[in-house]
Amino acid sequence: MTKKNILLFPCLLLLVLSFTALSFSKEESILERIVTSKGEKTLEVKIFLSPNTFHREFKLYNPYRIGIDLFNIKSIQSSRSIRVNALGIGTIRVSKFKPNIARIVFDLTEEFPPYKTESFKEGLRVVFWPEEEPRVIPEEEPRVIEEKIKIEDAICDIKVDPAKANINDPISVDISGSQHAKSVEVDVFNPEGAKIDTQELTPDSPKWEIILDKPGEYVIKGKAFNMEGKPSENPCEVKIYINFPPISKLECYPSKGNVGRPIAINASDSSDSDGDVVNVDFTIADEEGNLIDRFVDTEKPFSWVKVFEKKGIYTVTAIVTDDSGAVSEPAQVEFAAKQKRLFF
Missing domain, CATH: 2.60.40.3500 (Immunoglobulin-like)
Known part of the structure; x- marks a missing residue:
């Protein structure tokens, strides 16, 4: 009996499902x-x-x-x-x-x-529903940020080369070491304190060549200006010393004499006010200006013993050089050489 029930149940289920599907379709x-x-x-x-x-x-x-x-x-x-x-x-x-x-x-x-x-x-x-419009974010007005740029104060710097020179030697003035400077105004003062020259230099053109024609101590003063035109406040000056040339003094003893006799030519009294005499250039020329002899003495007392072999009027010249290379104006004396007389 149990086996028959088991076999009958699937058949009944299939029949019910088929009837439901048929009813749904209709x-x-x-x-x-x-x-x-x-x-x-x-x-x-x-x-x-x-x-x-x-x-x-x-x-x-x-x-x-x-x-x-x-x-x-x-x-x-x-x-x-x-x-x-x-x-x-x-x-x-x-x-x-x-x-x-x-x-x-x-x-x-x-x-x-x-x-x-x-x-x-x-x-x-x-x-x-409607498409949402893209959200428009209002543009901010550009903000102008006023940033005050600090303008640095100018610092003046002057260098000269050489700092000691002879008359008419070229001297270079250089302001390239100056800082934050748009320009530098350079003034030259002579030994008496009078301004004798001025020049405006810039970072693009920082050098200036000067020539000084008198001895003594010169002062170069500078003032730098920054981008706003404000002058520098730091001290800015250098000194240039122009060497005093030596002075030549010359004498012959005796000033005239016989041919064949030794003559003492002496420049020992030559001097240099701010240095030392280092040599004397002696020259002798005849009456026509021809150089007949020369002697350079590099040791004191700067003298020369000369014997004239021919009679005539001779010009003796001495030019002195000091330890800075400056030379003196020439000192000159004349010497008359006479023919010695013979007595019988």
């Missing part, structure tokens, strides 16, 4: 109506259906369309065309796609708007 589904309602910012489309239906959605392009296929629909009772003209929806069209499929097409007037599809108790609801 139940007619209807697309009853489509109702649109426009809100302030939405469009709601309600599709009223009989039970026992399901759907699929799809999109079409060129032109833009949204499609919904409703399955197991035997008949359509709703309007076949509904004009909307809201939120990019132009017309809703309804048609029979296949014997048991109804198709709803939303004709769009622009690209696809945001929407959602959801079921409700009596069918299907489609809700559209």
Whole structure:
């Protein structure tokens, strides 16, 4: 008995399922109506259906369309065309796609708007809303940041080369060591304190060559100006010493004499006020100016013993050089050499 019950139960279950499926297939589904309602910012489309239906959605392009296929629909009772003209929806069209499929097409007037599809108790609801406009972030007005640039004070710096020179030697004045300077004004003062020259130098042209024609101590003063024209405050001066040339003194003893007799030529009294005499250049010229002899003495007492072999008037010259290389004006004396007389 138990075995028979076990075999009978599957057969009964299969029979019940077959009868249910047959009844479901025979139940007619209807697309009853489509109702649109426009809100302030939405469009709601309600599709009223009989039970026992399901759907699929799809999109079409060129032109833009949204499609919904409703399955197991035997008949359509709703309007076949509904004009909307809201939120990019132009017309809703309804048609029979296949014997048991109804198709709803939303004709769009622009690209696809945001929407959602959801079921409700009596069918299907489609809700559209506007595309959110991109949030515009107002541009901030550009802020002008006034940053005060600090203008550095100028610092003046002057160098000279050489710092000690002889008369008419070229001397270089250089302001390239100055800082934050747009220009430097350079003044030259002579040993008496009088301004004798001035020059404006710049970082692009920082050097100036001067020549001083008198001995003594000169002062070079500078004043630098920054980008705002403010003068420098630091002391800025250098000194240049122009060497005093030596003085040559010359004598011959005796000032005249016989041929063949030694003559003492003496420059020992030559002097240099700010240094030392280092050599004396002696020369002897005849009456026509021809150089007939020369002697350079580099040791004190700077003298020369000379014997004249011919009679005549001779010019003896001595030029003195000091330890800075300065030379004196020439000192000259004349010597008369006579022929010695013979007595019988």
